Amino acid sequence: MNMYLRGIANLPIMPEVASRILSLNEQNSAYSFEQLEKIVKIDPGLTAKILKVANSALYSRPKEIDNLQTAIGLLGFKNIRSMVVLVTASTMVQASGNHRVLKHLWDESVRSAFYSRLLAIRTGNRDIAEEVFIAALLQDIGKLAFAVSETDAYTTMVEHSHESPPLPDQQLAQEEAKEFGMNHRELGAMILESWKFPDQYIEACRSHGSTTVSLRYRKLLSLISLGSGLSQVPQDKQLDDQSTQQLKTYLRYLGLSEDDLEPFRQQTETELSKDRMFIECRQMIA
Numbered sequence: 001m002n003m004y005l006r007g008i009a010n011l012p013i014m015p016e017v018a019s020r021i022l023s024l025n026e027q028n029s030a031y032s033f034e035q036l037e038k039i040v041k042i043d044p045g046l047t048a049k050i051l052k053v054a055n056s057a058l059y060s061r062p063k064e065i066d067n068l069q070t071a072i073g074l075l076g077f078k079n080i081r082s083m084v085v086l087v088t089a090s091t092m093v094q095a096s097g098n099h100r101v102l103k104h105l106w107d108e109s110v111r112s113a114f115y116s117r118l119l120a121i122r123t124g125n126r127d128i129a130e131e132v133f134i135a136a137l138l139q140d141i142g143k144l145a146f147a148v149s150e151t152d153a154y155t156t157m158v159e160h161s162h163e164s165p166p167l168p169d170q171q172l173a174q175e176e177a178k179e180f181g182m183n184h185r186e187l188g189a190m191i192l193e194s195w196k197f198p199d200q201y202i203e204a205c206r207s208h209g210s211t212t213v214s215l216r217y218r219k220l221l222s223l224i225s226l227g228s229g230l231s232q233v234p235q236d237k238q239l240d241d242q243s244t245q246q247l248k249t250y251l252r253y254l255g256l257s258e259d260d261l262e263p264f265r266q267q268t269e270t271e272l273s274k275d276r277m278f279i280e281c282r283q284m285i286a
């Protein structure tokens with residue numbers, strides 16, 4: 001059995017509801033809103049979790065949101081769609097086992113998703129901000145598959161990659177290929193293909209962190225690669241020359257300069273420290 005088959009065999013299935021919701025087209029808004037509500041309502045547990053996250057996002061409201069229709073109306077189609085993927089992904093991680101590397105991978109994914117969405121908004125790409133959020137959240141699903149199928153070996157590899165100085169994602173991918181015959185990017189793309197996810201999320205798995213990205217998804221990939229890179233810098237540290245050098249390609253694609261990086265990171269950390277939805281999402285995996 002090859003690595004892909006082992007990984008997919010050990011990984012809990014992403015609920016069908018996530019792939020169905022990602023296929024909905026917001027253009028026909030009345031139909032899509034109705035379908036979104038119908039699909040989510042099929043799973044009472046998912047509905048309850050969505051409402052919990054929605055209430056954390058709208059914590060200043062005097063009255064608690066107690067139904068999906070209100071949540072969709074207040075937060076909008078794209079935000080609710082992101083929440084569905086977020087909640088189903090957290091459920092999948094919880095079902096994968098209870099070892100420390102899973103909590104670490106979840107925390108990294110959530111930070112990457114929130115950082116990347118804020119980066120999209122601040123660079124004038126609000127129209128794809130939720131798409132960027134989902135892509136950043138799912139980009140490392142191949143790491144999760146390694147963690148559940150090759151637990152001991154991959155736990156050691158991940159821990160080693162975070163020693164000082166941390167191992168860049170590209171080098172981690174090389175180590176994975178040497179050890180397992182493929183890297184987390186290839187494995188993640190194959191998994192999302194098998195789940196029939198939209199092309200942009202498959203490409204996000206396959207090409208995130210690469211300096212050679214397809215023209216079709218260049219903006220999305222640049223946003224998640226830069227957002228993820230910044231999100232992984234320890235909060236008490238500043239960007240060093242090596243980190244900045246690795247991010248230069250994405251700066252160029254997004255029309256940013258090196259001087260923009262540290263102010264953005266500091267501002268984002270301040271915002272996220274007060275963001276109740278972000279805090280709630282990190283705590284989904286205890």
